[in-house]
Amino acid sequence: FKQSSLTAWHIVYSAGFVVFNGEPAEDGGIENDNRSSFAKFGIGAPGALIGALLALPSMAASLFLRVAYNAWFSIPLA
Secondary structure (H helix, E strand, O other): OHHHHHHHHHHHHHHHHHHHHOOOOOOOOHHHOOOOHHHHHHHOHHHHHHHHHHHHHHHHHHHHHHHHHHHHHOOOOO
16 A cells, blocks of 8 residues: 555656646656665556546646746736
């Protein structure tokens, strides 16, 4: 259960981070996960599937926040 939940968390974090910042996650993403590939995608396979499904709403929310943030700071105040 622990390996699956860690894999899901790292995938969701990576997806949201990439959409919001436009670059890979430095800490906390699946790219920098120090576990073995077997632990991430073998034992953590259920988490990888759940993470992939949860990554879609994470990416949508991050995209909405990025657009709102950029729109807010592009409004001329003077």
